[in-house]
Amino acid sequence: MTxxxxxxxxxxxxxxxxxxxxxxxxxxxxxxxxxxxxPAHARNCRQAADWLTDLLTDLGFVAKTHETDGHxxxxxxxxxxxxxxxxxxxxxxxxxxxxxxxVRPPFEADIIDAxxxxxxxxxxxxxxxxxxxxxxxxxxxxxxxxxxxxxGLVVMLEGEEECGSISLAPFLEEHQDMLxxxxxLVCDTGLHASRQPAIMTSLRGLLSEEIxxxxxxxxxxxxxxxxxxxxxxxxxxxxxxxxxxxxxxxxIPGFYRDVRPTDHTRVETWxxxxxxxxxxLGKVGLAAxxxxxxxSALEALWSRPTCEINGMTGGxxxxxxxxxxxxxxxxxxxxxxxxxxxxxxxxxxxRAFVMTQIPSDCTVNFTAxxxxxxxxxxxxSPLFEASLEExxxxxxxxxxxxxxxxxxxxxxxxxxILGMNSLLTGFSRGDDxxxxxxxxxxxxxxxxxxxxxxxxxxxxxxxxxL
Amino acid sequence: MTxxxxxxxxxxxxxxxxxxxxxxxxxxxxxxxxxxxxPAHARNCRQAADWLTDLLTDLGFVAKTHETDGHxxxxxxxxxxxxxxxxxxxxxxxxxxxxxxxVRPPFEADIIDAxxxxxxxxxxxxxxxxxxxxxxxxxxxxxxxxxxxxxGLVVMLEGEEECGSISLAPFLEEHQDMLxxxxxLVCDTGLHASRQPAIMTSLRGLLSEEIxxxxxxxxxxxxxxxxxxxxxxxxxxxxxxxxxxxxxxxxIPGFYRDVRPTDHTRVETWxxxxxxxxxxLGKVGLAAxxxxxxxSALEALWSRPTCEINGMTGGxxxxxxxxxxxxxxxxxxxxxxxxxxxxxxxxxxxRAFVMTQIPSDCTVNFTAxxxxxxxxxxxxSPLFEASLEExxxxxxxxxxxxxxxxxxxxxxxxxxILGMNSLLTGFSRGDDxxxxxxxxxxxxxxxxxxxxxxxxxxxxxxxxxL
Numbered sequence: 001m002t003x004x005x006x007x008x009x010x011x012x013x014x015x016x017x018x019x020x021x022x023x024x025x026x027x028x029x030x031x032x033x034x035x036x037x038x039p040a041h042a043r044n045c046r047q048a049a050d051w052l053t054d055l056l057t058d059l060g061f062v063a064k065t066h067e068t069d070g071h072x073x074x075x076x077x078x079x080x081x082x083x084x085x086x087x088x089x090x091x092x093x094x095x096x097x098x099x100x101x102x103v104r105p106p107f108e109a110d111i112i113d114a115x116x117x118x119x120x121x122x123x124x125x126x127x128x129x130x131x132x133x134x135x136x137x138x139x140x141x142x143x144x145x146x147x148x149x150x151x152g153l154v155v156m157l158e159g160e161e162e163c164g165s166i167s168l169a170p171f172l173e174e175h176q177d178m179l180x181x182x183x184x185l186v187c188d189t190g191l192h193a194s195r196q197p198a199i200m201t202s203l204r205g206l207l208s209e210e211i212x213x214x215x216x217x218x219x220x221x222x223x224x225x226x227x228x229x230x231x232x233x234x235x236x237x238x239x240x241x242x243x244x245x246x247x248x249x250x251x252i253p254g255f256y257r258d259v260r261p262t263d264h265t266r267v268e269t270w271x272x273x274x275x276x277x278x279x280x281l282g283k284v285g286l287a288a289x290x291x292x293x294x295x296s297a298l299e300a301l302w303s304r305p306t307c308e309i310n311g312m313t314g315g316x317x318x319x320x321x322x323x324x325x326x327x328x329x330x331x332x333x334x335x336x337x338x339x340x341x342x343x344x345x346x347x348x349x350x351r352a353f354v355m356t357q358i359p360s361d362c363t364v365n366f367t368a369x370x371x372x373x374x375x376x377x378x379x380x381s382p383l384f385e386a387s388l389e390e391x392x393x394x395x396x397x398x399x400x401x402x403x404x405x406x407x408x409x410x411x412x413x414x415x416x417i418l419g420m421n422s423l424l425t426g427f428s429r430g431d432d433x434x435x436x437x438x439x440x441x442x443x444x445x446x447x448x449x450x451x452x453x454x455x456x457x458x459x460x461x462x463x464x465x466l
Numbered sequence: 467m468t469x470x471x472x473x474x475x476x477x478x479x480x481x482x483x484x485x486x487x488x489x490x491x492x493x494x495x496x497x498x499x500x501x502x503x504x505p506a507h508a509r510n511c512r513q514a515a516d517w518l519t520d521l522l523t524d525l526g527f528v529a530k531t532h533e534t535d536g537h538x539x540x541x542x543x544x545x546x547x548x549x550x551x552x553x554x555x556x557x558x559x560x561x562x563x564x565x566x567x568x569v570r571p572p573f574e575a576d577i578i579d580a581x582x583x584x585x586x587x588x589x590x591x592x593x594x595x596x597x598x599x600x601x602x603x604x605x606x607x608x609x610x611x612x613x614x615x616x617x618g619l620v621v622m623l624e625g626e627e628e629c630g631s632i633s634l635a636p637f638l639e640e641h642q643d644m645l646x647x648x649x650x651l652v653c654d655t656g657l658h659a660s661r662q663p664a665i666m667t668s669l670r671g672l673l674s675e676e677i678x679x680x681x682x683x684x685x686x687x688x689x690x691x692x693x694x695x696x697x698x699x700x701x702x703x704x705x706x707x708x709x710x711x712x713x714x715x716x717x718i719p720g721f722y723r724d725v726r727p728t729d730h731t732r733v734e735t736w737x738x739x740x741x742x743x744x745x746x747l748g749k750v751g752l753a754a755x756x757x758x759x760x761x762s763a764l765e766a767l768w769s770r771p772t773c774e775i776n777g778m779t780g781g782x783x784x785x786x787x788x789x790x791x792x793x794x795x796x797x798x799x800x801x802x803x804x805x806x807x808x809x810x811x812x813x814x815x816x817r818a819f820v821m822t823q824i825p826s827d828c829t830v831n832f833t834a835x836x837x838x839x840x841x842x843x844x845x846x847s848p849l850f851e852a853s854l855e856e857x858x859x860x861x862x863x864x865x866x867x868x869x870x871x872x873x874x875x876x877x878x879x880x881x882x883i884l885g886m887n888s889l890l891t892g893f894s895r896g897d898d899x900x901x902x903x904x905x906x907x908x909x910x911x912x913x914x915x916x917x918x919x920x921x922x923x924x925x926x927x928x929x930x931x932l
Contacts, residue, residue, distance in 0.1 A: 204689060208787045217751030221901045222774045223670060223872030226802055227714075227766040228755050229747060233775035233797075234710065241707035244700065248693075281695060281827075285683030288827040289694050300693040308688045309699035310790050315777035316798060320503030320629050321674050321835040322560065323800050324776050324901060331699075332782060334789050336692055361747075361754045369787040406689030 007146060008458040014141035015450045022137040022450065023120075023443070025055070029091075029129050030109035030122040036071055036092035037163040045071040045159045048091045052157055059140055060149050066175075068167035071159030075178065078139075080151030083181040084466060086420065087153065088410055089132025089188065090161035093124035094435050101437035112440065116429075119440040127434035130441035131187045131426050132157065134449030141454055150457050154181055158410075161188075165409055172417040180418045183383060183466040186411065187453075190428035191445070192273065192400050197391035197452070199384060200424040201266070202302060202376045202403040203411060205337030207346055208310075208369035211239075211354060212330035215362045219315075220325040230361045232329040233314045239357050240331060243307050247293035250307045250335075252353045258340035262303040269401050270298045302403025306336045334370070336405060343371030375411045378421045383459065383466045387423060390455035394448055427452065473612060474924040480607035481916045488603040488916065489586075489909070491521070495557075495595050496575035496588040502537055502558035503629035511537040511625045514557040518623055525606055526615050532641075534633035537625030541644065544605075546617030549647040550932060552886065553619065554876055555598025555654065556627030559590035560901050567903035578906065582895075585906040593900035596907035597653045597892050598623060600915030607920055616923050620647055624876070627654075630674070630836045631875050638883040649849060649887055649932040650880045653919075655870065656894035657911070658739065659746075663857035663865040663918070665850060666890040668732070668768060668842045671803030672873035673812055674776075674835035677705070677820060678796040681828045685781075686791040696827045698795040699780045705823050706797060709773050713759040716773045716801075718819045724806040728769040732869065736764045739866060749897065768869030772802045800836070802871060809837030838875035844887045849925065849932045853889060856921035860914055893918065 015022075034048040035041040049065045049072040056063035061076030071092060077083075096106035104110045106123040113119075120130060136155070143149050156179060158168055172179060192198040215232040216225070245251055277289055277297040291300030300306075314329030316322035335350075337343060351366050358364050377384075379401060391399040414420040427449035433439045460466060481488075500514040501507040515531045515538040522529035527542030537558060543549075562572035570576045572589040579585075586596060602621070609615050622645060624634055638645060658664040681698040682691070711717055743755055743763040757766030766772075780795030782788035801816070803809060817832050824830050845867060857865040880886040893915035899905045926932060 206689070206789070208789070210787070215752065218899065218902045220750060221872065222772075222776055222800060223672070223802055223870070224767075225750070226774045226871060227770055227772040228743070228757050228763055229750065229752055230754070230756050231774055233778050234706070237703045237706035237775065237778070240700070240703035277694070284686060284691070284695065286681065286695055286827045288696065288825060290696050290825070290827075291694050297694055301690075304693055306688075306693040308692045308697055308789075308791055309703065309781065310688060310788060311781035311783045311792070312699050312703070312795065313779045313783040315775065316561075317777045317779040317796075318503075318561065318563075319505070321676070321798055321800070322503070322628075322776060322901070323672070323674070323774075325774055326777070329778065332787055334688060334787070336689060359754065359756070361752045361756075404689070405692060406687065 004458065004462055008455060010145040011141050011454045011458060012451055014144040015138065015447070015454055018137070018141055018144065019447055022133070023446070026120065026130055026133045026446065027109040029133065030120065030125050031107055033107045034092050034124070034159065035095050036160050038095060042071065045092055049074050049159055052091055055136065056155060059136070060143060061155060066171070068171055070167040073159065073171055074157040076155040078149035078151060078153035082152050083154055084152035085154070085183050085185050085460065086179055086181040087135050087155045087185045089135065090128045090158045092159040092162050093127070093129070094162050096123045098437065103438055111443070114440060114442065116442060118443040120443060120446065121438065121440045123439050125439055126428045126432040126441040127439065128161065128188050130446055131428060131449070134427065134446065135185070135187055135453045137450040138453035138457055141450065142457060150461060152181070154179060168410065169413050169417065172413055176418060181420065183381060184414045184420045184422040186408070186422050186424045187426045188408065189424050189426040190430065192402055194429040194431060196397045197395045197399040198402045198425065199387060199399065200404055201379050201401045203374060203408050204405055205341065205343060205372045205374035205412070206334060206370045206407045207337060207343040208332065208334040209347065209350060210330060210332045210367040210369065212328055212365045213358065213362050214328050214365070216325065216327050219327050222323040222325040225325050229325060230359055231325050232362060233326060235359060235362055236314065236329040236331060239354055240309055240312070242357060248290055249292055250305065252349050254349050255305070255346065258342060259305055260339045262299060267299060270302070270403070273298065273400055298403070301405040303338055305338050305341060308334055310334050338374045341374065343373060347371060372407055372409050372412050375415060377423070381421055381423070381466060382463050383423060383456070386459035386463065387425065387456050390459055391425065391452055394452050394455055425452070470924060470928055474921060476611040477607050477920045477924065478917055480610040481604065481913070481920055484603070484607055484610065485913055488599070489912070492586065492596055492599045492912065493575040495599065496586065496591050497573055499573045500558050500590070500625065501561050502626050504561060508537065511558055515540050515625055518557055521602065522621060525602070526609060527621060532637070534637055536633040539625065539637050540623040542621040544615035544617060544619035548618050549620055550618035551620070551649050551651050551926060552645055552647040553601050553621045553651045555601065556594045556624045558625040558628050559593070559595070560628050562589045564903065569904055577909070580906060580908065582908060584909040586909060586912065587904065587906045589905050591905050592894045592898040592907040593905065594627065594654045596912055597894060597915070600893060600912065601651070601653050601919045603916040604919035604923060607916065608923060616927060618647070620645060634876060635879050635883060638879055642884060646884045647886065649847060649889060650877070652874060652877060652888050652890045653892045654874055655890050655892035656896065656898070658866045658868050660895040660897060662863045663861045664868045664891065665853060665865065666870050667845050667867045668869040669840060669874050669877060670771070670871055671807060671809060671838045671840040671878065672800060672836045672875065673803060673809040674798065674800040675813065675816060676796060676798045676833040676835065678794055678831045679824065679828050680794050680831070682791065682793050685793050688789040688791040691791050695791060696825055697791050698828060699792060701825060701828055702778070702780065702795040702797055705820055706775055706778070708823060714756055715758055716771065718815050720815050721771070721812065724808060725771060726805040728765060733765065735867060736768065736869065739764065767871040769804055771804050771807060774800055776800050802873065804840045807840065809839060813837060836875065838873060838878050841878040841881060843890070847887055847889065847932060848929055849889060849922070852925040852929065853891065853922050856925055857891065857918055860918045860921055891918070
């Protein structure tokens, strides 16, 4: 243990010594406008990928920019007989619009003063360039301190996370042996409540559908036909209103069949988080939670399935008024899934539920969008406990195991395609403004993030199994 | 009588002689995109008004484009000691969207082949440009045949009929002496079942409201907030679904209080029309009527009040999917009123009904649009009988007295502000697609319509009182 601790100390010292250079490298990367959803920036996505392949190669990884049908994937191997950990990050970023709301240009990578201290300002500074560079800089410090990279590391950096990761599943399928490791590490999440380090242990799945109801063959005059002809907007409203009961439960028959009670110890952990519902809702101008009856706010957000209407349109929606009885009405509806809920199965149940409510004079058309299962991590994996201890020491705050109401499809792909469990930790703050103007990343969190990974790598070296 | 008949014959001959020129004038007018509800087309509304003032002046009317707070009103006087008849039409038109459904551009005024023969294609070709031009062309023929215009005619053409006629009531109030006549003539209605000439003797009133429900201060991520934050689209759907029960009755408390049973003789007249519900709905691709339980189809359309959703929007409505939990959702809702139902009173009842359903975390904003009472005409007025005879002769089909589910607010204003009864007749067909893509007006109906007015003007000249 003394040797191990000595090594950890030397690596952490190397992190601090190298920090100014690490910052320069991150700023260089943020300056590349690798917006994946915009074809005009495809060139910049490739530029970011090649820059990262060069960086990994310099560090001693055997690295390559791999082609896909979309943007390239960067993969690097540190070598060794056995692949122990696959680290995942994404080099692509969200579009920067609306540009006029940025206090500095989004791709100049300035250092600014935030309320809490210095921060790196720019699109991708936090999501995910700043975040994944913490891991690569930890590897660099490791090499500087020990002369070699940690053995059995695979680094995979994708370029389509912000536009649906279309190419990722086929890429994982095709390169299973190249990528499969004992455990995946993902750095694309944040601190809890911007204060406590966190490991995210569950993510909800997602099922999205669009429905379009057609009644009359053409738009009708509501005076000449109103009272006799079916109105698709009325039918749609009625269908949408039937999706929940007054206790905010989803009314689709069988919807809860594959929802298991949340693991008792998880719920207990969440209770200790003292989640402040009033504060959480207050930030967006709300006060009254509408969670499913019988469940706490965090349970509702992290471990209960939901149904939300995300968009709805029909008839005349411009300025003024038009007394039209429209031919069509449509809505976009999504479900957050938990536990064993199967998106394909529920899609069929949802469609059947809608069909029972469509009058004989209407037809309904369904369009399938996302369908991903929920993902719950196996927290008994030994590196989880070790990581919590190291995060505690680095941040001097009790780390927490959290859930999330959102979906990170890559963890589901890792589990389903490569049979891998994922350890998700990251160092962004709630006010990093990811996906918004003036995205930033705390300079101090960047440094502590590198140190956190240095510590976790050190503990992983000690463990027989991860 | 011989002299009168001679004159009628000469006027009808002038109609036929002048018809090609009349058509050219109508096509010129249809080409002006005078969409009143869209501020971008205010210029075109003025252009149409000025074009009509010039046309009336050329015909020998003393005419002027009158300013209002909205679009102008055109008024012309034929002169004479006593104002006998006020003719009403509207030069504004509905928006043309969705544009991609038009087989020709909506404002090119093409002549097309309809199943029944040639038709004028374009927005406003029927409603109401083609219709009111029948009267102006009848006046022109009269002048050509007799050397003068009929005495005591007032022509009033408004520009806000399709957006609520906001300025009209104040205009009538302000110019009572300029406008008041013995009887109003209105040409904004159609043939019965596209075959028989008709005089419309009752119209439903109209109440229109827009409601906007606001929940969160900003659009939220449905994964991070879904299950806890109120969703305005859900609230809106629930409100809209609550407006009717399963028997298609409107559920707003007190909604039916001022609805009286329809006059027995009117209902008997309607029964004799042998209204074919299946055929009526079949033309627009429907088969199953949704009328209020306990009432026939014609009663439902002509003498029962309704509630319809005319438009609804909220959240993401573009291509693809966005898992947004939107800040706002809104709907446009209108009611057709009958008998003594008071729009102001019902507007308050509607708002109160909605308010009871708005959760504490949402606010609701109401925008008032139209509010007009229903209107029943006095059919004992002598010109009614004479007009039925002339319509019979011109169309060689028994004319009928009908009701309508639509609203022509001006008839209520004429009654309430100017104490005038209205005679409504018009020549549009059920398949003219007014308010829909590919609006058209039968060329033959345009000609017969002009001839019908020439005949009615001729009979009016003979009558002591109208």
